[in-house]
Amino acid sequence: MNITFIGGGNMASAIIGGLIQNGSQPASICVVEIDAHARERLIRQFGITVTEVLADGIDASDIIVFAIKPQQLQALAVQARQLLQNKLVISIAAGIRTHHLSQWLDNHARIIRAMPNTPALIGKGMTGLYAQPTVDNLQKEQAAKILGAVGTVLWVDEEILLDAVTAISGSGPAYVFYFLEAMQEAGVELGLTADIARQLTLQTFLGATDLAAQSDEAFNTLRSRVTSKGGTTEQALLSLEQSAVKQAFKRAIRASYDRSLEMGEILGRTES
Ligand SMILES: NC(=O)C1=CN([C@@H]2O[C@H](COP(=O)(O)OP(=O)(O)OC[C@H]3O[C@@H](n4cnc5c(N)ncnc54)[C@H](OP(=O)(O)O)[C@@H]3O)[C@@H](O)[C@H]2O)C=CC1
Numbered sequence: 001m002n003i004t005f006i007g008g009g010n011m012a013s014a015i016i017g018g019l020i021q022n023g024s025q026p027a028s029i030c031v032v033e034i035d036a037h038a039r040e041r042l043i044r045q046f047g048i049t050v051t052e053v054l055a056d057g058i059d060a061s062d063i064i065v066f067a068i069k070p071q072q073l074q075a076l077a078v079q080a081r082q083l084l085q086n087k088l089v090i091s092i093a094a095g096i097r098t099h100h101l102s103q104w105l106d107n108h109a110r111i112i113r114a115m116p117n118t119p120a121l122i123g124k125g126m127t128g129l130y131a132q133p134t135v136d137n138l139q140k141e142q143a144a145k146i147l148g149a150v151g152t153v154l155w156v157d158e159e160i161l162l163d164a165v166t167a168i169s170g171s172g173p174a175y176v177f178y179f180l181e182a183m184q185e186a187g188v189e190l191g192l193t194a195d196i197a198r199q200l201t202l203q204t205f206l207g208a209t210d211l212a213a214q215s216d217e218a219f220n221t222l223r224s225r226v227t228s229k230g231g232t233t234e235q236a237l238l239s240l241e242q243s244a245v246k247q248a249f250k251r252a253i254r255a256s257y258d259r260s261l262e263m264g265e266i267l268g269r270t271e272s
């Protein structure tokens, strides 16, 4: 199964890295990339085929992954539409609806939207998938196989739910890194070295998330087991409640969701 990525930036690189780590042959992967430095990096990092010529990239595969910014998608689609024939298009662009993309591609009927995340690079990605009703089962299996090779996949049957997936797991790694940063900084402020604070922070996230993943219990039950009456955690949680951190965090996720809706509406409205 040959795959061509249009756009070889952060997310495409994470998926490509994960695919190769999972046994895909570099020769089966092609990237069309307009940026010369990015092309050099992709060749150096992965040994894959890289080109700046769209027609060559599309010719090389039956599965084409659109991995450029949502703002760049319409212009790309207009260039790609004469070249695609019946190939499967997988778009990872946040917000852009399949019916808009299909319109830009002259009513192309084989579009799957995917919302992956960057832990795909180490095979621990989480991808939400949505298929246009006109996509056949074989193509759905192909998409699930590609993204399944770099982590877990789940299908949503209403396209709007991909905006929620984007806000939770698509953007989610950035929230986790933000908390990691905050914990490390707090450790340093309390006198630990940056290295030790990093190790304590990371192992705490790894341990706590593994524990939660292996447990059937609700997250707040697990939290209550850490919280001794009259102890230290209780004070930390009280402080978080007083600062309304949970509400602030939920508002942040809502802001990501709203932006995904907004990009879909604004960018979809333009004429092709
Ligand atoms: N980063 C993430 O965690 C996630 C991103 N996504 C989605 O993935 C898509 C890509 O995001 P990301 O990887 O972060 O973006 P990047 O900007 O890192 O990568 C996009 C790359 O495509 C290049 N490019 C632009 N236009 C073309 C073109 N016509 N042909 C070939 N290459 C082109 C860009 O060059 P230049 O910079 O010169 O424009 C850039 O190198 C977005 O739509 C985003 O919504 C989805 C899930 C998670």
Ligand SMILES: O=C(O)[C@@H]1CCC=N1
Binding pocket: 094, 166, 170, 171
């Ligand atoms: O920030 C973004 O728009 C993309 C989509 C999800 C993660 N990165």
